Every structure is written in structure tokens, then in C-alpha cells.
Amino acid sequence: MKLKHSVSAVALLAMAAGACAQDVVVKIGHSGPLSGAQAFSGKDNENGARLAVEELNAKPITVGGKKLKFELMSEDDQGDPKAGVSVAQKLADAGVKYVVGPYNSGVAIPASRIYNEAGALIAPVATNPKLTQQGYKNIFRINASDTQLGSKMALYAANELKVKNVAVIDDRTAFGQGLAEEFKKQARASGLQVAGHEYTTDKAVDFTAILTKLKSKNVQAVFFGGYAPQGAPMARQMKQLGIQAKLLGGDTICTAEMGKLGGDAVGENVLCAQGGTLLDKAASGPAFKAKYKKRFNAEPDVYASAYYDAVLMYAASMQKVNSIDPAKVGADISAGTYKGVSGAYAFDAKGDMKSSPVTIFTFKNGQPAAIASY
Known part of the structure; x- marks a missing residue:
């Protein structure tokens, strides 16, 4: 009988110890295009987040006396607004309070309302200024906005390329339109003539009619607000038509996929x-690249490091406030600075980065090659 009581006591102690040791699960949501023409970017972003989650679980952090276990819930929003809203609702219903993405502005703007109502924080790279002008307090844009990207490209075109006559093409997405308008605004402010503004879609592959029209206007540069799957054939068709103008764009054509799809039509002309x-x-860039390549057998693309940084930024604030409450974590992120691989993340009242350097790239051997910080 005495032995029986002893066994029961030991069992109770073991159960109590198990309860104390039980991990608290923190779900990290990822919303991005994992299918379709932009899947290469979505997968790269997901990989950055996954690498951070795996590192956090390999060396667990403790918050409120409990060890945290991070789980990545990655969903394909197809780069489509309607699908993105469905993904947001799915993540919200699953109790996800921390999200990296969305990637596309057209997805992020409508989805942000769902995340805001669910009390979830989001860290998008979507660049349209409208995203952070909605008054939500849950958005932390981990990238330069269209205002910075478009205007810096226009300044570079005016000051360094010395072009005078430019044209603009946009794909009518929230991202493409926003970026093109910011380029156009700064181009005119810098004294450039904008000879035309043409429109296409993010599904188009034939741009000969648009380009033929612009060729007759003798433009020296064409700024494209859109993505690499359209930018690459545009570059090929410019070459076929004998158009000598430079092809300019934002971050979404600053990718190895642009060189891969465009072949020898993508070089120093882009x-x-x-x-x-x-x-x-x-400082920690080369080490991140090595870790990424070892884990995924590929080079990181444009935003893998930013998604990696965003997950670790969330975790750092959880530790700092000793809580996984998104309201407390969000307040800490708003008030502080997090130093990541891609730089220092400090946000203004709207959720935009206070300072986001912009790097200008061209292409060499099919790969983006940095030429200046602007």
C-alpha cells in the first residue's frame, strides 16, 4: 500500500514536471505567391521565414517562464487579392497573431483589414504607400515603400544616366501603379519629360504594340511598374524591336529570375x-547567405533576409516584453529598433521604416549586380 502511494506521488510529480516543461506554441503565418509566375519570390520569402523558425527552435527562447516553440503556417495567396483575403481569414481563424507578408500590395491592402480585426501583427514587403495610410497599428513594412523605390530610380535616371525623355508602363496592379506613379512624379520634378504612360497586365507576355508606340517617341528609358515574368519578355521584345532605351524598374525585377527569363536581353541595359x-x-550578410544556401541549396533572392529578420524581430520583442501578447509586442516594435541582417528596423507612427536605404542594381551574367546606394 505504501509503495502504491509512492508510485502515485512519483507519477503526479512527473505529470507536474511535464506540464511545466510544456512548450507554448507560437504560430508564424506566411502569406505569399507559392504558385504561378511569382512563385519563385514567394518560396524564397517562405524559406527566409522557415530558416528563422528553425533557428529559434534549435535554441529555444523562454517567455513568461515557458519555452516557446515556433510553427510556420505558410499559405499560398497566389498574388491575388481575393485569395489573399481568404488566406488572411484562414490564418486568423487558426489563431495566428504574427504574420510575415503579404508580398503583393494588391493582396496586402485588403488583407490588412482582416489581420487588424484579428489583432494580428503583419510584416509585409508590399510597397504601395496606401497600405500604411489606413490607420492600422498592426503593420510593420519591412522594406522601402514605392515612394522611396520609384523616386530613387527617377533620381538615378536623371542624375547618373542623364536621360531626358522617358516613358512609363505599369501592369495595373496596386504595386505596379503605385511604383509607376512615384517614378513619374519624381521624374517630372527632376526635369525629365514623360513622353507616355502605357498600361498592361500582370498576365501579359506580348508588349510589341506598346513598345512600338514608345519607339516612335525616341524615349531614352522605359520605367516598368510590374514583375519579372513581364519585365523579362519586355526586355527581349525591346531588343527585337531595336529599342536602345534602358529598361528601369523596382525591386520585383531585381531578381535572378529576370536574368533567367530574359537571357541575353537582360544586362547593363536593365x-x-x-x-x-x-x-x-x-555585417552578417555573408553568414546569412551561407546558412541559407546550406539549408535550401540555393542563393537567397530579394527578400529572404527581410522575412528572416521579421520573424527574429517578433521573437526578440517577445523576449523583451516577456509576453507573446501581440499588443505588447507591437508596442515594443513601434518604440524600438531591431538590428537584422538587412539593416536596422525602426518604424514611424504609420508603420513605415524611418530609414530604408535603396540600392540600384544592373545585371551581369544574368544576376543582379549592385552599382550604387541611393
Whole structure:
């Protein structure tokens, strides 16, 4: 009988110890295009987040006396607004309070309302200024906005390329339109003539009619507000038509996919603006690139490091406030600065980065090559 009581006591102690040791699960949501033409970017972003989650679980952090276990819930929003809202609702219903993404402005703007109502924090790279002008307190844009990307590309075109006559093409997405308008605004302010503004879609592959029209206007540069799957064939068709103008764009054509799809039509004739510092020159950039390549057998693309930083930024604030309450974590992120691989993240009242350097790239051997910080 005595032995029986002893066994029961031991069992109770073991159960209590197990309860104390039980991990608190923190779900990290990822919303991005994992299918379709932009899947290469969505997967790259997801990989950055996954690498951070795996590192956090390998060396667990403790908050409120409990060990945290991070789980990545990655969903395909197809780069489509309607699908993005469905993904947001799915993540909200699953109790996800921390999200990295969305990638596309057209997705992020409508989805942000769902996340805001659910009390979830989001860290998008979507660049349209409207995203952070909605008055929500849950958004932390981890990248330069269209205002910075478009205007810096226009300044570079005016001051360094010395062009005088430019044209603009946008794909009618929230991202493409916003970026093109910011380029156009700064181009005119810098004394450039905008000879035309043409429109396409993010599904188009034939731009000959638009380009033929612009060729007759003798433009020296064409700024494209859109993505690499359209930018690459545009570059090829410019070459076929004998158009000598530079092709300019934002961060979404600053990718190896642009060189891969465009072949020998993508070289020093293509220039693009990307937010953040160059990984090779960042203090912990080379180490991140090595870790990423070892884990995924590929080079990180444009935003893998920013998504990696965002997950670790969330975790750092959880530790700092000793809580996983998104309201407390969000307040800490708003008030502080987090030093990540891609730079220092400090946000203004709207959720935009206070300072986001922009790097201008061209292409060499099919790969983006940095030429200046602007």
C-alpha cells in the first residue's frame, strides 16, 4: 500500500514536471505567391521565414517562464487579392497573431483589414504607400515603400544616366501603379519629360504594340511598374524591336529570375531599385547567405533576409516584453529598433521604416549586380 502511494506521488510529480516543461506554441503565418509566375519570390520569402523558425527552435527562447516553440503556417495567396483575403481569414481563424507578408500590395491592402480585426501583427514587403495610410497599428513594412523605390530610380535616371525623355508602363496592379506613379512624379520634378504612360497586365507576355508606340517617341528609358515574368519578355521584345532605351524598374525585377527569363536581353541595359543594404556588404550578410544556401541549396533572392529578420524581430520583442501578447509586442516594435541582417528596423507612427536605404542594381551574367546606394 505504501509503495502504491509512492508510485502515485512519483507519477503526479512527473505529470507536474511535464506540464511545466510544456512548450507554448507560437504560430508564424506566411502569406505569399507559392504558385504561378511569382512563385519563385514567394518560396524564397517562405524559406527566409522557415530558416528563422528553425533557428529559434534549435535554441529555444523562454517567455513568461515557458519555452516557446515556433510553427510556420505558410499559405499560398497566389498574388491575388481575393485569395489573399481568404488566406488572411484562414490564418486568423487558426489563431495566428504574427504574420510575415503579404508580398503583393494588391493582396496586402485588403488583407490588412482582416489581420487588424484579428489583432494580428503583419510584416509585409508590399510597397504601395496606401497600405500604411489606413490607420492600422498592426503593420510593420519591412522594406522601402514605392515612394522611396520609384523616386530613387527617377533620381538615378536623371542624375547618373542623364536621360531626358522617358516613358512609363505599369501592369495595373496596386504595386505596379503605385511604383509607376512615384517614378513619374519624381521624374517630372527632376526635369525629365514623360513622353507616355502605357498600361498592361500582370498576365501579359506580348508588349510589341506598346513598345512600338514608345519607339516612335525616341524615349531614352522605359520605367516598368510590374514583375519579372513581364519585365523579362519586355526586355527581349525591346531588343527585337531595336529599342536602345534602358529598361528601369523596382525591386520585383531585381531578381535572378529576370536574368533567367530574359537571357541575353537582360544586362547593363536593365536597372532596378531595391530596398535595403547589399547582403555582401552587410555585417552578417555573408553568414546569412551561407546558412541559407546550406539549408535550401540555393542563393537567397530579394527578400529572404527581410522575412528572416521579421520573424527574429517578433521573437526578440517577445523576449523583451516577456509576453507573446501581440499588443505588447507591437508596442515594443513601434518604440524600438531591431538590428537584422538587412539593416536596422525602426518604424514611424504609420508603420513605415524611418530609414530604408535603396540600392540600384544592373545585371551581369544574368544576376543582379549592385552599382550604387541611393
